[in-house]
Amino acid sequence: MSYLRHLEACNRFDPDRFLPLLLAGRRVGFVRRDRAGALAAFPRIFHVSTDGIAFDDGLDGADAVTTALHEVTDGLIRAGHTDKRRQEMFAVTDGWGGTLLFELDRGAVPFFGTRSYGVHLNGWRPGFDGPDLWIGKRAKDKKIAPGQLDNLVAGGMGAGYGARETLLKEAAEEADMPEALAARAHAVGAVRYRMELPDGMRDDVLFLYDIETPVDFVPRNTDGEIEDFRLLSARECLRRVRETDDFKFNVNLVLVDFGLRHGLIVPEDADYLPLVEGLRGSLVRGGR
């Protein structure tokens, strides 16, 4: 068993099975070829060919595209391609920090394969054998990864929220962390992956943060997404990453990154460079 298998699993994506989704000539998503027909039902919005799916040039501006996609999302739900609305809009932009191209309900993001951004927070404190990490057990009724282990705080970035704002919001909701405490978290990098899922694909960038929590802090979930939090030594977390599938798929990547930065995975490991580079996109297929 190895760390690398998780990086490979999170990058299981064959671009040949997908059509590029194009807006004004720029690729903004990936739609599975065998589902392109669902979009051909909206000829005023999409032009479907064997090379790609292009938004109609007449859709002028982010609002027009967003409105059109609202109608399409209804159709995708009726056709069973998308489960349901998540009632949370994600922004699709011209690159990180770039201009808004359109917004899309989170539930339809996998169908369209647009880039999404999230934040993950490693909460740690000194233990007997290096850092101990606060680990959450995801509620059993979560659609994704029910009952699996998770970081102290993790969440997708909704439209209108920045990385740090999302972190503070999720820290309050998921771990009952006072803002004054959560504000001590510091950015430590990002990981990237592109993976096929039953309902489409994910093209994810996760911004990562560390926080050393004080001894009197005990996280408490307030939004029902986490059943329980426990302290686990980072070494034990990494053993489980290597040997089990206890952690949610992308949390394995966050923990490998933590291990690389905190000297728990070392250059003497033959996989060191593939891990360092694989977390930063070297395994990503399908171009930028």
Added chain:
Amino acid sequence: MSYLRHLEACNRFDPDRFLPLLLAGRRVGFVRRDRAGALAAFPRIFHVSTDGIAFDDGLDGADAVTTALHEVTDGLIRAGHTDKRRQEMFAVTDGWGGTLLFELDRGAVPFFGTRSYGVHLNGWRPGFDGPDLWIGKRAKDKKIAPGQLDNLVAGGMGAGYGARETLLKEAAEEADMPEALAARAHAVGAVRYRMELPDGMRDDVLFLYDIETPVDFVPRNTDGEIEDFRLLSARECLRRVRETDDFKFNVNLVLVDFGLRHGLIVPEDADYLPLVEGLRGSLVRGGR
């Protein structure tokens, strides 16, 4: 001015100007096309074509290749293509942690463009405004980057030395750091770049380490390579990285990595993802 310009400078490499150096069909280096003729003078060792430079198949094993390259290095020095022997052998391997293919004098490494490995150590302690970093000023008689600023410890990995061994050896030589102190350094990742230089090219991987130094530790150079050490706040270091060329070319990358890991460069910076990915090889040209 930006951080990104340093990553671009360290990855200024046009593979079209180089021929692949091939050993048993595998690329192991890059030689400038206009210098390939220097190797055609050794027809028992090299077969030079317009597609590449191949070692003769009759050279059996690492010792035979190493011995042949000793003779070639003499010729390159006589012809003025290589400055001089550095009297330090670098190992060329089948990937990091892989089997030894041959050894080569460090002075000839740029001519052949073989992969080399080094270590850099960020020595820091808490300051008034985040971490302060120990920064060395390189001696004025250094061939590379004389008088420029450097990390607390940095060095190339000689044949037979591992990453951690190199770190401990260089920490003693460059900063007079007792082994018991240097052993507290922990691995934090790696950066990678490929750049053309007047004497050929560098295909470098730097393994990075951090150490929090105690208040009573003051570095002292013992090998004449560093003129002086000073404490500089990490924020001031990063300002100089952005606005000046005070630091040695690759040290800029190490400091950007430090800034990313310590929350001094944050996701709100529009260049955040190009920086995160660019340090890990996304700008490298010429294949694996």
